[in-house]
Amino acid sequence: MNQTFTSREKIKQLLTILIPILITQLAMYSMSFFDTMMSGHYSSEDLAGVAIGSSLWLPVFTGLSGILLSITPIVAQLIGGKKRQEVPNSVIQGIYLACVMAIIVLIAGSFALNPILNAMKLEEAVHLKAYGFLAALSYGMLPLFVYNVLRSFMDALGKTRVTMFITLMALPINIIFNYLLIFGKMGFPELGGIGSGYATAITYWLITLIAIIIVHKSLPFSSFGIFRKLYSVSLSKWKEILLIGVPIGFAIFFETSIFAAVTLFMSNFSTVTIAAHQAALNFASFLYMVPLSISMALTIVIGFEIGAKRFKDAKEYSWIGITIAVLMAFLCGVVLFFTRTEVAAIYSKDQEVIQLTAQFLIYAIFFQLSDAIAAPVQGALRGYKDVNMTLIMTLISYWVIGLPFGYYLANYTSWGAFGYWIGLIIGLAAGAICLSSRLIMIQRKNVIYQKKLAK
Incomplete structure (x- = not known):
């Protein structure tokens, strides 16, 4: 990345970083999209099972990977502050932490998954599909967490095209294995929706191996010598990663887990309603990759500017x-x-699923408007390393305002299942307002700080 002096230069640099991130995020999410879509063409039970499995996995993955996103502002600020010699240790400690987190998730999942699915009181076929999908997906959990650290490192250098190409190479592999394992083609077992879990796990291993090779052998990443030295575990560095990452992770978890909570409550409705809700939610989440990508790009550029103490540029x-x-x-x-x-x-x-999904998608439009403000603001705040207040605001907006209001509408009014979506929209809007207020306050503080430095 380079210092910019005009708005045009900033827009150009932001788009240069953003567009590859967006393509990467869309490609990464396309794995879930194709898992759900291709399973739906196998059977409605597979669609419901895979969609429910994905909705349970998404908040866990995004929440925990959010912790690892702290590598991006840490590395960006080190580079902006001309402390590149400290980068390798930060990345390696992130990898160590990623491995520990993956192991903890695997152990916890082995005990908690069945009780959670039992609480949802699903039809037996849907229950089995959801469990099988998540069990298959778990084989790719370790490499996925490691990949998130390596991706955060590469993105922090502004080289977002690299992770874009890695993901674009992996996506066709995921689709091919989906086809082979869901429908049992070319001698592969016919596993239905469960096969999509194995296909995605295989893809996670592939992208991680490719990332390791690139970081080790290709410039500018190889100049840091990430894998040339065996670093001992540094609890102080873990503490730094966790102090920034845990609030980020929990904020993301509170935002994404509310959708899993809604899915849990939606289990009282028919399989058709569940399938339609999950299909619409899957596509809404696909569109969410746009503001999320902008959020990630803002973390990089703002972290770089804050590291160099260029507060006006960050704003x-x-x-x-x-x-x-x-x-x-x-x-x-x-x-x-x-x-x-x-x-x-x-x-x-x-046709019944299609018509109901189309109705849910109308509400998804309003999701996009609130997310378009909330997600980029969160990314900007991460660039400032301001993460604790974001966590509190997200918790209140989604869980204290959004979910209770949605539950009331769904169970005590004629809105039915649509009530949950209205509650989610209200929660997202509240979050957007609160987070924007926080960003404005942080920027004003930086202006005052810069004036003091000038004196």
Whole structure:
């Protein structure tokens, strides 16, 4: 990355970093998209099972990987502050921590998964599909967490095209193995939706191995010598990663787990309603990759500017990012409104599922508008390393405001299942307002600090 002096230069540098991140995120999420979509074409039970499995896995993965996202602002600020000699140890300690986290998740999952699925009171076929999918996916958990550290390192250097190419190479492999293992082609076992879990696990191993090779052998990454020295475990470095990462991870967890909670409550509805809800939620999450990518790009550029104590530039980057996100959300919302039935047909051949999914997708449009503000603001705050207040605001907005309101509408009014979606929209909007207020306050503090430095 380079220092920028005009708004045009900032927009150009932000887009240079953002576009590869967006392509990467869309490709990564496409794995879940194709898992759900291809399973839906196998059977409605497989669609419901894989969608529920994905909705349970997503908050766990995004929450814990959010902890590892702290590597991005840490490395970005080290580079901005010209302390590159400290980068290798930070990355290796992140890898150690990633391995420990993956092992803990595997052990916890082996005890907790069945009780959680039992509490949902699913139809037996859907229960078995969800369990089988998550069990298969667990084989790729360790490499996935390691990959997130390596990706955070590469992205922090502004080389987001590299992770884009890695993911684009892996996506066709995931689709091919989905086809082979879901439908039992070319002598492979016919596993239905469970096969998509194995396909995704194979893909996770592939992208991690590719990332390790690139970091070790290709410039500019190899110049850091990440794997040239065996570092001992540093609890102080773990503490630094966790102090920044845990609030990030929990904030992301509170945001994503609310969708899993809604899925839990939705289990009281019919299989058709569950399938339609999950299909619509899957596509809404797919669109969420746009503001999420902008959020990740803002963390990189703002972290770089804050490391160099260029507070005015950091502020300008944040508002450029939010503006881009809002414009993209409006565009996506208009397109989705006019193509919602066609989008619903991607997930199922069942006309009842298609019609209900199309109705849910109308509410998804309003998701995009709130996310277009909340996600980039969170990314900007991470660049400032301001993460604790974000955690509190996210918890209150989603769990104290959004979910209770949605539960009331779904169970005590005529809105039914749509009530949960209205509650989610209210929670997202509240989060966007609170987080924006926090960002403005942080920026004002930095202006005062910069004036003191000038004196």
